[in-house]
Amino acid sequence: MRATIKNYMDAMQRRREELGEEDDKGFSLIELIIVVVILGILVAIAVPIFINIQATAEANALEAAAANGATAAAAALADPDATVTPTAAAASAGSNGITTALVTAGGLSTDVSNVCVSATKDGTTVQSGPGC
Template identity: 50%
Template sequence: MDTAMYFRLMGKLNARRNSLTEQSEKGFTLIELLVVVIIIGILAAIAIPIFIGVQNGAKESAVKSDLTNAKTAYVAAYTQFGSDATVTVPSGSITPTTTVGTTTFGALGATASVPNYAAGAGPTLKAGSTWTSFCIAATSPDTGKTFHISDSTGVASGVC
């Protein structure tokens, strides 16, 4: 056997052996995969509570917006129908479909952006309110927090 042919054959075998070992080393090890899964789990554990907090904040903002709309509608009703400052408005839940006198708050622009208010949890006019001195409260159905708005203040946390 000729030495040139021997080296040529050995060179081809060596090249084939090297290509086989390179192909078998192209995957991920189990440790690398576990590290990636653990990192994704840690990121999810951080991100999910933040997302829920932002979501709850948005739901509370919707309740605050509903209270502002109810106050605007209430003042519009007084301006349009209640020129007598001694008129006492009916107590109870005021929603966009509740009638006050001959008009509804919905007709005056009090729209509900929270579609799932529980019974009595929507914007509620507190007993003893008058056209010029009133307080409206609402509770978020998702977080359970209560907010109120009055004739002289904006939206605040807590009950009237």
């Protein structure tokens, strides 16, 4: 078996020497260009998808902040032992740039069914609660 492989390798070496071929190592320019083009196509497809995912996540975070604020404000109104009226602080959204505020129509209502909280980020506002 070793002799067969050695004979084959020697024959290949002689053939290369006769034809003047050099050892081809590495990739050709065409192969590299094709790889770059394929990567470019993949990036062109992936970037818009990632941007859309980010926009959807921000919208969902805004809706969640408004819903959490409405829940907190309704809980503060429903607590018979609470002496604090619900405020925008009760509907805090954290440090992600979302600001929340308790929406009052004609003054603060003590009825849980009239609670409405708005959440705002970058000019987009979402309201949540049974009174919206």
